[in-house]
Amino acid sequence: MSTIYETLKQDHDRHRKMLSLIADTHGDSEERREAWDKFYNDVSAHAAAEEETFYSKLISKEDGQPEGRHSVAEHKELDDLMEELNEIEFSSPAWLTKFKDLKHRYEHHIDEEEQDIFPVAKKTIGDDGTEKIGSAFETRKDAELDLVEEKAEEKLEE
Secondary structure, three states: OOOHHHHHHHHHHHHHHHHHHHHOOOOOOHHHHHHHHHHHHHHHHHHHHHHHHHHHHHHOOHHHHHHHHHHHHHHHHHHHHHHHHHHOOOOOHHHHHHHHHHHHHHHHHHHHHHHHHHHHHHHHOOOOOHHHHHHHHHHHHHHHHHHHHHHHHHHHHO
């Protein structure tokens, strides 16, 4: 079983690849739509699960509050950017400009988590239970992704 740090890093690595794939797409193509939907859904589920299982533990400790709150605030900023992208036509130059901003900010965020937040969390939370937190994260993320699938199916039925 993986620790929360290994689990989050695996997601981050997958997200880096997804961002590169999206950056290589053009216009309002099926490839861009599919890659964006997959990224959007995965990152949204990741952030919700991360806040509930990892950041809640970090913020519950006084020494972890500044870093935890900073990262949760960045989640909100990134979520707002993703929602803005959902409102812009894929073929618009504005979409690509906004996406490049999101890519830069998201990569900065996950680099910061791995380099700055993880060491603080290891000191603050300790290593006890990190496999349990990793498992809870995966369970919560799967539940979030199931909700996304249910909503998509409901839209198709309408």
